[in-house]
Amino acid sequence: xxxxxxxxxxxxxxxxxxxxxxxxxxxxxxxxxxxxxxxxxxxxxxxxxxxxxxxxxxxxxxxxxxxxxxxxxxxxxxxxxxxxxxxxxxxxxxxxxxxxxxxxxxxxxxxxxxxxxxxxxxxxxxxxxxxxxxxxxxxxxxxxxxxxxxxxxxxxxxxxxxxxxxxxxxxxxxxxxxxxxxxxxxxxxxxxxxxxxxxxxxxxxxxxxxxxxxxxxxxxxxxxxxxxxxxxxxxxxxxxxxxxxxxxxxxxxxxxxxxxxxxxxxxxxxxxxxxxxxxxxxxxxxxxxxx
Numbered sequence: 001x002x003x004x005x006x007x008x009x010x011x012x013x014x015x016x017x018x019x020x021x022x023x024x025x026x027x028x029x030x031x032x033x034x035x036x037x038x039x040x041x042x043x044x045x046x047x048x049x050x051x052x053x054x055x056x057x058x059x060x061x062x063x064x065x066x067x068x069x070x071x072x073x074x075x076x077x078x079x080x081x082x083x084x085x086x087x088x089x090x091x092x093x094x095x096x097x098x099x100x101x102x103x104x105x106x107x108x109x110x111x112x113x114x115x116x117x118x119x120x121x122x123x124x125x126x127x128x129x130x131x132x133x134x135x136x137x138x139x140x141x142x143x144x145x146x147x148x149x150x151x152x153x154x155x156x157x158x159x160x161x162x163x164x165x166x167x168x169x170x171x172x173x174x175x176x177x178x179x180x181x182x183x184x185x186x187x188x189x190x191x192x193x194x195x196x197x198x199x200x201x202x203x204x205x206x207x208x209x210x211x212x213x214x215x216x217x218x219x220x221x222x223x224x225x226x227x228x229x230x231x232x233x234x235x236x237x238x239x240x241x242x243x244x245x246x247x248x249x250x251x252x253x254x255x256x257x258x259x260x261x262x263x264x265x266x267x268x269x270x271x272x273x274x275x276x277x278x279x280x281x282x283x284x285x286x287x288x289x290x291x
Contacts, residue, residue: 001068001069001074002068002069002071002076002077002097003074003097003287004098004127004128005076005097005098005130005168005228006128007074008043008076009168009227009228010204012043012228016279017278017280018207018227018229018279019042019043019044019076019228019278020045020271021078021080021206021228021229021231022044022045022231022271023052023080023230023231023235024046024047024052025048025055027060027063028260028263028264029236029239030064031264032268034068034075035268036268036275037071037271037275037284038072038073039272040275040276040280040281041073041281041285042073042275042282043073043283043284044075044076044275044280045075045076045077045078045098045228046064046068046075046076046078047078047079047080047230048078048079050083052080058090058094062094064077072284074284076097077096077097078096078097078098078100078130079096079098079100080100080230082099082101082102085101085117085118085121087099088121088122089121092127097127098127098129098168099118099130100132101115101131101132102132103132104132104133104134104136104151104171108161111131111133111161115129115161115165115167116164116165119165119167123166128169129167130168130169130171130206130228131170132173132206133153133157133172133173134153134154134172135151135173136173136176136208151173152173152174152193153173153174153197155196155199155200158170158197159201167203168203168204169205169227170201170204170206172205172207174191174197174207175189175190176189176207176213189217189218191221191224194224194225195224195225197225198225204225204226205226205228206226206227206230207221207226207229208230209230215277218277219277219279229274229278234274235271235274238269239263240263242262242265243260243262245262246262247259
C-alpha cells in the first residue's frame, strides 16, 4: 500500500521505532526491499536521490508506484535530497508521496524561506515534506554528497525552524555521515543532542547516514525521536559484492535470472537485519491497510 510519509512516521514516532528509507537505483533493489518488507511484515520507504533518478529515469517511478500499491505492507516513495523547487515539483508530478527539501547548505533564514515554499507546494497536493537543519558528513562510497565538516543541529534553532516552515519531518545533524567511515574514524552519534532536539520539536526526526554506525547508537536513537533512518551503502555493498563474486564464478553466464538472484538475497539479508535493528519488523499490522 502506498501512503505518505506523514502517515507512515506518525505511527513509528508514537511507537518508538524507525522505518528504513532505502535508496533505490534499479529494479533488483526495489524488489529486494519490498519482498523483505513483506516477509518481515515491516513498513518501508523507497528513496530515490536525484543522482539515481538521472540513472533510472522518470518512467521508473511509475514502476515503483505500481509495486508499492501492490505491496502488502505500507510503502512510501520519497525524494532524497531535493535541492531545488524544480526537484520538488518534478517529484510531485512523478507521483512521489514524500519529498525532501535540502537547503541545509544555505544560511538559516534562506533555508527557512526555501523550505517553507516547498512545504506550501507539497502540502497543497497532500505530499509530505522532509527538511534538513545542520549538515551531514560525507564518507567514501557515497554519491549523495555532504559536508566536509558537520554543522550540528541546535535544539532551539530546530524548534524555530519547524514552527516557521511547517515541515513534517526533520533531518538532523548529530554526527553521522553518508557512506562508509574510514578505518581511523569512529562514528559517534550525539544522543544527548538528539534528545534535546526531540524535546524541542515534537515531530518525527530523520537520521541520514544510517550505514556503518554502531548498532546500539542506532537502537537508542529510535527511542529519542528518530522515526526514519536512511540506508544505502550497506545494502548496495552487499548486493554488488555478491554480484561481483557471482560474475567471477560464472564467467560464461549472462542471463539476469542466473546472475541476479544471489545478489538480491545478499541485499535482503542486510535489509532483514536493519529492519530488526530499527524496530520495524512486525510493525505493518499497526497500520490500517485498505484491501
